Amino acid sequence: MVTAWLINSMEPAIGKPFMFLPTASDVWEAVKETYSDLENxxxxxxxxxxxxxxxxxxxxxxxxxxxxxxxxxxxxxxxxxxxxxxxxxxxxxxxxxxxxxxxxxxxxxxxxxxxxxxxxxxxxxxxxxxxxxxxxxxxxxxxxxxxxxxxxxxxxxxSALISNGKKPASDYRDGGKQKPW
Structure with a gap:
């Protein structure tokens, strides 16, 4: 059962060569030896x-x-x-x-x-x-x-903009024209 779990947890291309090893320990050691990065x-x-x-x-x-x-x-x-x-x-x-x-x-x-x-x-x-x-x-x-x-x-x-007391330019009309600011 452990061997099947190990093999199934690998990508198929990686796990396939290890399928017929006799024990889970053999699978583990073969994979470790093949793919270990501890000395990389x-x-x-x-x-x-x-x-x-x-x-x-x-x-x-x-x-x-x-x-x-x-x-x-x-x-x-x-x-x-x-x-x-x-x-x-x-x-x-x-x-x-x-x-x-x-x-x-x-x-x-x-x-x-x-x-x-x-x-x-x-x-x-x-x-x-x-x-x-x-x-x-x-x-x-x-x-x-x-x-x-x-x-x-x-x-x-x-609040400063609201309380400054200025009216919009449209409120200041002189003869129908807006006064410039």
Whole structure:
């Protein structure tokens, strides 16, 4: 049953050569050996380059973060280290996360400098998810505040036009002709 599931999850042209292998383990190992990209340094280089070039730009923080997260998840597939102790693994993961926090914060737009500085000043440094959550909340708050300012500006401008007391040019007639402004 597992063999059928593996074969059916592949494109027909890829799965067909593996149909007659005796066990699911044989199928798995043959496919892994044939199609594995774990030693594909071109792909690893491409992923790292994409990560280094990411910027928030005209995207919202969530889109920017999700793009980085996708790249980081793909990079994690290349991790094949085996740790002698659990502490070494935990220390490595913490350092890796700190590096990702720095990459995320470094490429945010300038208007988020204040929240960036506030987050970098915390001890201990929050997790990547906590950092993203706070930056996202700050962005949402800024959006609401800017929208309010824009609405107030429109209301002020509209009321100024209404209260200026001027009548339309069609109301000023002198001998049937409109006076110029």
């Amino acid at each position: 340094y071109s792909q690893l280089y491409d992923l790292n380059t994409r990560m280094w070039r990411q910027q928030q730009g005209n995207r919202d923080v969530t889109s920017y973060y999700n793009e980085l997260l996708t790249i980081w998840q793909e990079l994690d597939f290349f991790e094949t280290d085996e740790w002698e102790s659990k502490n070494d693994c935990c220390r490595y993961r913490k350092n890796l996360e700190h590096g990702r926090v720095f990459v995320f914060l470094a490429r945010l737009n300038k208007e988020l400098d204040e929240v960036r500085g506030r987050l970098l000043g915390r001890k201990p440094l929050p997790s990547l998810r906590e950092i993203f959550s706070e930056v996202r909340r700050e962005e949402a708050q800024r959006h609401v505040m800017l929208q309010r300012v824009a609405e107030q500006r429109v209301e002020t401008e509209g």
